[in-house]
Amino acid sequence: MTRGEPATEIPVSLDRGAGTPLAVQLADALRAAAVDGLLRAGDRLPATRRLAAHLGVSRTVTTAAYEQLHAEGWLTGRHGSGTYVTTSPPSGAAQETTVDAAEPEVGELVDLTPGAPWSEGIDRAAWRRAWRAAAEVPPMTRPRRAGLPEYRAAVAEHLLRHRGLAVPRAHEVDSPVIATAGTTAGLVETVRAVLRPGDVVAVEEPGYQRAVSALLAAGLRVVPAPVDGDGLLVDRVPAGVRAVYCSPAHQYPLGGRLPAARRVALVERARHDGFLVIEDDYDGELRYDVAPLPLLAALAPEHVVHLGTTSKILTPTLGVGWMVAPGSVRRAVLDARDRSGVGPAAAGQRVLVELARHGDLGRHLRRTRREFARRRGALVEAFTSAGLPVLGDEAGAHLVLPLPSAAEEQRVIGSARRAGLALDGLGRHHQGPAGHYGIALGYAACSPRELASAIPVLTHLVARAW
Numbered sequence: 001m002t003r004g005e006p007a008t009e010i011p012v013s014l015d016r017g018a019g020t021p022l023a024v025q026l027a028d029a030l031r032a033a034a035v036d037g038l039l040r041a042g043d044r045l046p047a048t049r050r051l052a053a054h055l056g057v058s059r060t061v062t063t064a065a066y067e068q069l070h071a072e073g074w075l076t077g078r079h080g081s082g083t084y085v086t087t088s089p090p091s092g093a094a095q096e097t098t099v100d101a102a103e104p105e106v107g108e109l110v111d112l113t114p115g116a117p118w119s120e121g122i123d124r125a126a127w128r129r130a131w132r133a134a135a136e137v138p139p140m141t142r143p144r145r146a147g148l149p150e151y152r153a154a155v156a157e158h159l160l161r162h163r164g165l166a167v168p169r170a171h172e173v174d175s176p177v178i179a180t181a182g183t184t185a186g187l188v189e190t191v192r193a194v195l196r197p198g199d200v201v202a203v204e205e206p207g208y209q210r211a212v213s214a215l216l217a218a219g220l221r222v223v224p225a226p227v228d229g230d231g232l233l234v235d236r237v238p239a240g241v242r243a244v245y246c247s248p249a250h251q252y253p254l255g256g257r258l259p260a261a262r263r264v265a266l267v268e269r270a271r272h273d274g275f276l277v278i279e280d281d282y283d284g285e286l287r288y289d290v291a292p293l294p295l296l297a298a299l300a301p302e303h304v305v306h307l308g309t310t311s312k313i314l315t316p317t318l319g320v321g322w323m324v325a326p327g328s329v330r331r332a333v334l335d336a337r338d339r340s341g342v343g344p345a346a347a348g349q350r351v352l353v354e355l356a357r358h359g360d361l362g363r364h365l366r367r368t369r370r371e372f373a374r375r376r377g378a379l380v381e382a383f384t385s386a387g388l389p390v391l392g393d394e395a396g397a398h399l400v401l402p403l404p405s406a407a408e409e410q411r412v413i414g415s416a417r418r419a420g421l422a423l424d425g426l427g428r429h430h431q432g433p434a435g436h437y438g439i440a441l442g443y444a445a446c447s448p449r450e451l452a453s454a455i456p457v458l459t460h461l462v463a464r465a466w
Contacts, residue, residue, distance in 0.1 A: 014026060024065075026061060042084060059419070167324055189333050189337075203431070204246050234269060244270070244275060255400055259293075263294070270300060319348045320345070404465060409426065
């Protein structure tokens with residue numbers, strides 16, 4: 001090997017049948033090669049992608065090995081040049097270095113951010129059948145502002161079966177179910193119909209920042225309502241609010257479940273103070289440990305607007321959701337639709353009706369719950385075995401890996417990106433100064449193979465922070 005050229009002929013043998021992760025095997029082999037003199041100080045190693053191709057492994061394997069040896073001081077990175085063997089570990093704390101000169105493009109990243117459904121798990125035959133059946137219905141002449149009656153009936157059945165919420169069927173007079181274009185669209189319609197510019201709305205902190213942006217765009221004042229590991233702290237909701245927006249079934253992003261006592265306290269306070277509770281149930285169907293607690297809409301239907309969506313349980317392709325609201329709110333929303341001519345599209349409604357009619361929606365949810373339970377179990381086992389804390393209930397499609405500081409959060413996100421992994425930090429989910437740091441780790445958008453390859457990289461990166 002000529003000095004300055006990358007060492008492609010590295011004496012490495014990886015055993016895929018061994019219990020030791022491939023990244024650990026590779027790091028051990030490179031360390032041994034340096035100790036034995038097969039790799040010398042100043043030798044340049046190949047880029048992680050090139051070495052991965054040479055060894056026939058995922059790039060996450062080679063990146064994790066390089067990161068470990070960087071931390072130990074066996075390797076050093078030179079910006080724009082590459083990764084080199086060094087003579088001895090540097091003194092003091094290991095410095096962050098660039099493994100490759102160029103970061104991967106967005107399209108090359110493994111998506112480990114939350115908010116995505118398991119769309120790859122949708123039965124393609126059922127999907128095609130639903131679209132064909134939806135296309136057999138004659139085109140509409142005039143829109144149905146509240147949504148198609150058959151869609152509203154399907155949602156009512158879905159809520160009863162999967163969320164335990166009993167609502168009148170759509171063919172009954174003044175059904176509380178209306179179609180929406182999703183939870184954020186339902187939120188916007190609700191506040192524009194029943195609140196006035198300048199009204200105060202409390203939102204969980206940390207919480208869903210897209211909802212915060214939507215509320216601000218509607219001219220409302222948004223104040224933070226603190227949460228802990230169990231969700232909203234009801235006694236910390238500021239006085240004088242006109243509405244409280246929350247996600248009690250699976251708090252976003254920390255992942256807690258609002259206890260029964262706090263649910264009762266919240267609706268009692270709503271009755272006493274006269275505010276509206278907007279319940280975002282974005283993935284409440286995806287609980288796989290115990291039965292979900294009753295919805296706030298079941299406890300106080302006269303004070304709660306319940307919002308649901310197909311974008312987290314199926315796919316955003318359909319572009320539909322639902323709202324279950326008190327009569328005054330529902331009438332205000334429908335009046336606003338009549339004045340503006342705005343309403344949810346019918347195509348996605350018809351497809352959901354067909355998926356529900358043949359039982360495909362229920363089967364998909366059962367498969368999804370089993371798959372997510374497996375994925376979450378593998379992640380939790382790996383992280384807890386490494387002594388790392390994990391937050392979040394056994395539900396939905398994300399968990400949280402706490403970190404001690406904003407700097408560590410950014411370090412992990414940046415290092416993961418260089419390793420080909422897209423992560424989301426808790427810091428950006430705050431309205432004001434961040435009080436929680438960590439990684440909100442989604443496990444729905446990636447494949448099982450990608451997730452398995454990412455686990456050792458994530459474990460190593462997060463473990464370095466503690």
